[in-house]
Amino acid sequence: MDRKFVLSGLIYAMIGMSLGIYMAASKDHGELVTHAHIMLAGFVVSFIYGLCHKLWLHNDTSLLATVQFYIHQIGVAVMLSGLFLLYGHFVSLEVLDPILALSSMTVFVGMILMTVLFVKSAKNSESDF
Ligand code: HEM
Numbered sequence: 001m002d003r004k005f006v007l008s009g010l011i012y013a014m015i016g017m018s019l020g021i022y023m024a025a026s027k028d029h030g031e032l033v034t035h036a037h038i039m040l041a042g043f044v045v046s047f048i049y050g051l052c053h054k055l056w057l058h059n060d061t062s063l064l065a066t067v068q069f070y071i072h073q074i075g076v077a078v079m080l081s082g083l084f085l086l087y088g089h090f091v092s093l094e095v096l097d098p099i100l101a102l103s104s105m106t107v108f109v110g111m112i113l114m115t116v117l118f119v120k121s122a123k124n125s126e127s128d129f
Contacts, residue, residue, distance in 0.1 A: 001059045001069060005050030008073060012042030012080075034083040041076055041107060049114055056121045064120075068113035075106030 016038035023029045049072065053059050082100045085091040 001061060001065060002050045002053035005046050009043045009046035012038055016043060031087045034087050037083055038080050042080055052114060052118060057117055065117055068110055068117060071106055072110035075103050075110055079103035079107055
């Protein structure tokens with residue numbers, strides 16, 4: 001599980017930096033918010049989840065860990081695609097608003113589930129918390 005999260009994070013970093021380079025080269029910083037979220041929600045959060053699996057969850061492959069992985073990946077992919085379409089003025093906010101709201105909630109649920117997995121992992125290890 002750790003490698004899957006880290007690989008997905010690195011892929012988001014490459015996509016985010018490509019968008020950043022495009023913004024810098026074109027002097028059109030319209031996708032600033034999208035770039036920032038690709039780098040932070042896509043790259044940094046995914047990488048941190050990979051570190052959690054490596055350091056504390058011991059690559060837990062339980063149903064809950066698998067569900068958490070896919071909830072994060074689907075939530076982030078939909079949210080970042082929605083932001084790209086919104087800040088690129090490809091699709092109106094009226095259309096994207098419910099999609100961005102639902103995908104943001106999904107990413108948030110992914111964070112809650114990782115917290116549950118982390119707390120549960122304490123029970124499996126001798127550490128008190
Ligand atoms: C090739 C590397 C990168 C390039 C070319 C790049 C380019 C840019 C550009 C052009 C902006 C818009 C600046 C503005 O309009 O104020 C920006 C903003 C931002 N970048 Fe990057 N970036 C790169 C890497 C990163 C990395 C590694 C991260 C974080 C892990 C990151 C996070 C952000 C954030 C959070 C903002 C928003 C800052 C704000 O709200 O003012 N970027 N970047």
